[in-house]
Amino acid sequence: MTLLITGGAGFIGSNFVLDWLADPACGHEPIVTLDALTYAGNRENLASLEGNPRHTFVQGDICDRALIDRLLAEHRPRAIVHFAAESHVDRSILGPGAFLKTNIDGTFTLLEAARAYWSGLQGGEREAFRFHHVSTDEVYGSLAPDAPAFTERHPYEPNSPYSASKAASDHLVRAWHHTYGLPVLTTNCSNNYGP
Numbered sequence: 001m002t003l004l005i006t007g008g009a010g011f012i013g014s015n016f017v018l019d020w021l022a023d024p025a026c027g028h029e030p031i032v033t034l035d036a037l038t039y040a041g042n043r044e045n046l047a048s049l050e051g052n053p054r055h056t057f058v059q060g061d062i063c064d065r066a067l068i069d070r071l072l073a074e075h076r077p078r079a080i081v082h083f084a085a086e087s088h089v090d091r092s093i094l095g096p097g098a099f100l101k102t103n104i105d106g107t108f109t110l111l112e113a114a115r116a117y118w119s120g121l122q123g124g125e126r127e128a129f130r131f132h133h134v135s136t137d138e139v140y141g142s143l144a145p146d147a148p149a150f151t152e153r154h155p156y157e158p159n160s161p162y163s164a165s166k167a168a169s170d171h172l173v174r175a176w177h178h179t180y181g182l183p184v185l186t187t188n189c190s191n192n193y194g195p
């Protein structure tokens with residue numbers, strides 16, 4: 001079964017794609033990477049996968065519903081792992097519009113496409129499907145140096161346009177689960193570094 005990875009040419013997404021395909025335990029499952037290649041995305045991150053029959057790269061926007069529908073119908077993924085985002089806090093202060101567009105509208109578009117696709121699945125395929133939304137600990141605000149770590153029970157207190165747009169997307173993901181039953185996972189990791 002295939003995985004659809006959004007933002008797979010970015011920092012974390014590309015490491016995920018490379019690790020996944022290199023891992024004998026899961027690498028037999030092909031990956032379709034969808035990435036708009038904004039300033040943050042780099043095709044070179046996936047250069048080692050050139051010619052790999054288990055990897056398909058598609059340049060496109062998560063706001064493009066027709067494209068997402070086509071990819072889901074064609075590749076029939078068992079999961080969507082959603083990394084694509086405007087992710088640089090400083091840029092969100094200079095120009096928040098793009099953050100609202102990609103992080104909120106883009107996640108909404110993906111959720112709606114995933115819902116339509118998942119609704120058409122049967123039996124085991126429907127049971128197994130997951131929409132994994134990759135979010136950030138910044139939705140919980142800022143921690144003082146000696147404060148205890150955030151947990152998922154901490155109230156949402158986003159402080160930047162970036163974290164506000166990610167918080168909004170988390171709420172959409174939650175609502176698509178509670179309203180429509182879409183099987184979702186949201187992870188709120190802290191800063192990543194290194195490969």
Ligand SMILES: NC(=O)c1ccc[n+]([C@@H]2O[C@H](COP(=O)([O-])OP(=O)(O)OC[C@H]3O[C@@H](n4cnc5c(N)ncnc54)[C@H](O)[C@@H]3O)[C@@H](O)[C@H]2O)c1
Nearest residue numbers: 007009010011012036037038040041061062085136191192
């Ligand atoms: N980097 C971190 O430390 C960190 C920490 C917590 C959470 N996150 C989250 O993890 C995810 C990945 O972060 P990252 O650091 O790899 O980000 P990144 O900026 O390196 O990569 C984002 C990728 O998304 C693509 N993209 C942007 N807009 C798009 C659109 N409209 N359609 C399709 N693709 C688009 C970009 O081209 C890029 O390849 C993000 O959702 C981010 O919020 C990152």
